[in-house]
Amino acid sequence: MTYEEALDWCEQFIDNLVSANVDTKRRTLGLQAMKKCKQAIEKQMRRKPIYWNNKMYICPNCHRAEYIKQRDGLDVYCGGCGQLIDWSE
């Protein structure tokens, strides 16, 4: 299963849960769980850093600079939020 397929599965689950005949507490808990799943999946998908203010790269997810360092040939995750950073050209 690709990350895109996993995200699509989450979206379908959310759509079904919204229209399901379940009590509010179960719906809320299910939606919160699916939101966390989506966030975890999205952080595993490479995203380019943002070149901010013409002076530094920042994380595309949490917008912090201090936790992303370019290291050739190695996967780099933001130390602040866990986003996988894509340093490729």
Ligand SMILES: [Zn+2]
């Ligand atoms: Zn981050």
